[in-house]
Amino acid sequence: MYAERPALLDGAVLWTRTAVAGPAERRSVLPDGCMDLIWADGHLLVAGPDTRAYVPAEFAARYAGVRFAPGDAPRFFGVPAHELRDRRVPLGALWDGARARRLGERITDAPDPAAALEELVLRRAGDVRAPDPQLRAVVARLAAGRTVADTAEEVGLGVRRLHRRSLDAFGYGPKTLARVLRLQRALALVRAGVPYAEAALRSGCADQAHLARETRALAGTTLGAYALSAGVSANSDTPLPSGSRTTA
Structure with a gap:
């Protein structure tokens, strides 16, 4: 099951998804010019900008994500978007691995992981330059x-x-x-x-x-x-x- 709403971060979307057994139920992610920070059962991942449809390979039961407005995510992650084009990478590959692991554990332990992920994004956004x-x-x-x-x-x-x-x-x-x-x-x-x-x-x-x-x-x-x-x-x-x- 998939649901989304406008995030508290300007221009972003907060979404959640519960995996359903069976490949026929998977949703392809279509190119939209955006990048996402994804929490997947304790793991934090970054989804780069797509140039083609992407079919997720399920490895978690629960997902939450923040989809940034086009052009906003590179300042958040500190990496040019073209380095992540058509890729999904662990957040620890971009930030300090131990820090990324702690953040993932903190979100997992929260009563509402989606709200905790959104709070993380808001805190981080306050420490980087504003959208251009x-x-x-x-x-x-x-x-x-x-x-x-x-x-x-x-x-x-x-x-x-x-x-x-x-x-x-x-x-x-x-x-x-x-x-x-x-x-x-x-x-x-x-x-x-x-x-x-x-x-x-x-x-x-x-x-x-x-x-x-x-x-x-x-x-x-x-x-x-x-x-x-x-x-x-x-x-x-x-x-x-x-x-x-x-x-x-």
């Missing part, structure tokens, strides 16, 4: 469908400098980030029951075929399979009955 408003402006413009060239000009960065800063902040260049955010826009429309062709155009794809290619490339699935897993009738504006299993 220029990078947040980059995300906002790309998420709204602006081109990379227009974004670079509007935020006062050259295209090359924007690319370098994007590698450190997001794990990949602005063109890849724009593709990821466009796919997220399109799939949100699909989940809302918008027909594929309309979802493609409204999200900024050239046509439905373009959206289908991007879904295969980034999400590792077809539009029809994604719609069914999300509980939406294929290419329809009619949601499937409640109780349909939702997987990414």
